[in-house]
Amino acid sequence: MQPTNMQPTNMQTATDAQPHAADEDPVLLVEDNPGDARLTRTLLEVGAVPAPAGLLWVQTLEAAVRQLQSGAPCRAVLLDLGLPGCQGLDAFHALRLHATACPVIVLTGDDSEAVGMAAVAAGAQDFLVKGSFDGGLLRRCIRFSVQRKRAELALIAQALAAQETALNSAQRLNEAMGRVADAFVAIDKAGHFTYVNARAVQLLGCQSEAELLGRQVWTEFPNALGTPFQGAFEQAMQSQQPVANEGYFPPSQRWLDGRLYPSANGLSMYFTDITDRRASEQALLQIQFEVSELAHRLLVQEKTTTQRVAQALHDHLGQTLAAARLNLDACVTTHGAAMPPALKAQGARIAALLDQAVLEVRQVLSDLRPPLLQEQGLPAALDNEIRHGALASQGGGTGNSPASAGDAGGVDVWLEVDAAARGQRWPDDIEYAAFMVAREAIANVRLHARATLVRVVLEGDARELRLQVIDDGTGIPTPLLGGRAGHLGLVGMRERALAIGAQFDVTNAQDGGTQVSLRWGAPPP
Secondary structure (H helix, E strand, O other), X not given: OOHHHOOOOOEEEHHHOOOOOHHHOOEEEEOOOHHHHHHHHHHHHOOOOOOOOOEEEEOOHHHHHHHHHOOOOOOEEEEEOEEOOEEOHHHHHHHHOXXXXXXXXEEEOOOOHHHHHHHHHHOOOEEEEOOOOOHHHHHHHHHHHHHHHHHHHHHHHHHHHHHHHHHHHHHHHHHHHHHOOOEXXXXXXXXXXXXXXXXXXXXXXXXXXXXXXXXXXXHHOHHHOOOXXXXXXXXXXXXXXXXXXXXXXXXXXXXXXXXXXXXXOEEEEEXXXXXHHHHHHHHHHHXXXXXXXXXXHHHHHHHHHHHHHHHHHHHHHHHHXXXXXXXXXXXXXXXXXXXXXXHHHHHHHHHHHHXXXXXXXXXXXXXXXXXXXXXXXXXXXXXXXXXXXXXXXXXXXEOOOOOEEEEEOOEEEEEEEOOOOOOOOOOHHHHHHHHHHHHHHHHHHHHHHOOOEEEEEEEEEOOEEEEEEEEOOOXXXXXXXXXXOOOOOHHHHHHHHHHOOOEEEEEEXXXXXXXXXXXXXXXXX
């Protein structure tokens, strides 16, 4: 019996098929037995409310494939697994490659339920055993298979969309990380590379990411074992806290600044190449060391030169002035009665000039060689300077303080020495530098700060010296706190501190005034 002899109005040949809406699309029946085909049509029609969709009947697998390839609408495929030349799962596998948008329901013989189950396991939506189902079961099977197929296609579409999104995200991530100037790598818990950007490939001395992905870090770079980077890696993984690390990385022979961010699955690491910065820092440190050495030598030379000049002034010019005054006094004593009044007046003026010259020499000696510094130490020298030295001579007078005070041009100067520092001696160059810093700081206050009180605070012990000069004046403009060359002597004070390896700071107090601080500590024994 040929298909054309059994087709009513709702049963068409494949060549007569026309597109329909999804729920109205015809069912494609692949059945070589005309009687079974007629029975299947009847089961679909009897009792169907509303009227069932049409049935397309083909007798061979090849005809079914052509029908599916034509793009004609098809709601579901009923596939007989007993077709001549292609039976069982072979028929299903051959058809399913083309039935991607509609469900396939397999029809098996009376004793072939196991084959139907195998077909479902292979991807069929359902199976029916011939002779064991009625129209209602057939229609429900088709309806439920269509719904499951739609759900399956929706899940596939969602999975494809998610995969595309993930691929796009990964591509954007790769593009973004490729533009990052820092090196970035991701490593799993076992230490295998899972991601490497282009900068990391370059820093690690590789040609491409493929050389590193999946490789174990410590196997790939064994000379990194025992370095701070291995310690930082283990610390981050154990603590699950971010770790910063800076050090020399032997594999790349570069200095790297690393930041490690752990997670339960591994960690991400960012590395910045700081080799050039480290080289600059080392060069700067070398320059600073050389400047410090030079400043120290200049300080020693200054001290030596001033001592020689002071010695020359005292032993030569001072003695000469004293001898001239003695000779003048002797001349006046011997010949004073016979001297004309005008000559006596001239002698008096010469005597006054000699006295003034002697005072000026003494003042210069005081400036060049601080009194008592060498003999009695820094506390005594500061006390004498404030009471009787250059500052006192400019203002005169004596104030009241725990130690001593002087009045310098309307400024009260107080010296405060803690118990541990009284009578304490430090190395000669340390005491000399501290004294000169204190003298310069007090002079700056008198000239520029418009202050009324200056506190000179001296603290420390045999291994430490702390000096502070604190005033209640107008303070120093912020841009000048660093010490502009030629301004307020700050550069000179800073250089003196640098020469002895001391810390030097100048800060403005919140309530006004300036604080100059010098702190020296003896090197470790």
